[in-house]
Amino acid sequence: MARYVITGSTGDIGSAVHKMLKDHEIITFSRSRQPEYSSTHHHLDLSKPFEEDVLEDALSDIGVLDGLIWCPGESLYNLIQDTTLEEVDAQYNLAVRSLVAFVRVLLPKLRKSASGRIVVITSVWGRNGASFESIYASMKGAQEALVKSLAKEFSATDITVNGVAPGVVEGAMTDLLSDSDRAFLMEELPQSRFVRTEEVAHAVCYLLDSKAGSVNGEIMNINGGWYT
Template sequence: MTRHIIVGSTGDIGSAIHAGLEGKAEIWSFSRSQTPDYDSIHHFLDLSEPLDASAVENIFKDIDHVDSLIWCPGETLFEMLEDTPLEKVDAQYNISLRSLITFIKVLLPKLRKSGCGRIIIITSIWGRHGASFESVYAAMKGAQEALIKSLAKELAGTTITVNGIAPGVVEGKMTSELSQEDQAFLIQELPQSRFVAREEVMHAVAYLLSPGARSVTGEIMNINGGWYT
């Protein structure tokens, strides 16, 4: 049985990935407070706090293998660095890095048993190029990219690949919260004059999960419509 782990399964991108995989595999999903719209074995976890590795191990203790870990939680933080409380920095670190590393450490033995294990991390265009008023968020996403490239080298001798996807502005809850004026201004900045559809990210995930991508590792796929290329 194919088994995928989706962490951050109720956000715009996570939900689209979940929808695309529903019915094709056994899905284990994780989110902080919402229940997924699609069928899965679901667990609530607050990733903004330090995760107890033994608690994560206990969740997966009865399964022998995992075919993919798809990491897509995220929490926006829009404010100047000098005004950012360290507690918010800690939360960003826990969501983007510490919790991710905890999951990877726990799941690596099970991913090795897959024979075609995949680690796919949804990063951000701001991790590639930086963003004013989002320095902390961008820094954590940049650190994810370094982890992807480093871990891909560590695991190159195995059947596990490690890749990232860096979307640009994705249509969904966050963009819909912007005023019509702000949305129009932002669209003027985008070469394709449109937001990225969530399903486009799902298609990239599907490719990275496929046998045809077994030699693709350590890569960051840009899905930004030509923005910041």
């Protein structure tokens, strides 16, 4: 049985990942909701700065960790001139600062695993940019750079660092779209359907597997051929 930390565990993708890994020992983090599946759960608002000792206290009884799966995400759809700096800070904290804090605290525990894994859920927009979502896309792009950099930095260890970049995933974010926006997207998507959360979770589980040890610094595109 492996031991994994899942952040954003109550979101659509995080919950799908949790479901596939529910037979392992899972430690989860979310802002307010409880996860659907069994875990040792902690509430932490990742969109706000926090001190590393909060994490160290929460995980003090964990010696060896096999993987960190970073799933939190919050859409921000707006023109840049209408986006507040507070919203920018929240996106930065959620996508970058909190991720860095977790990596720093968990690194000694991941080093003790025979196959330590870090998997970050990024986005198609981090690969290609997105009008009206420039801040969200920028932070996802920063995640990609961090993934590739840490993969090099940890290459002499048994830790791999990879990302998964989903396209349009069915769930809470797409539920917010108007009928016309959903119809427009369907026309754009080669498969004429949204990506299913379990498809993203399956990619995560592959990257966690010990047989994926030579996959490092990669960003897996799960977008149904939608290369914008």
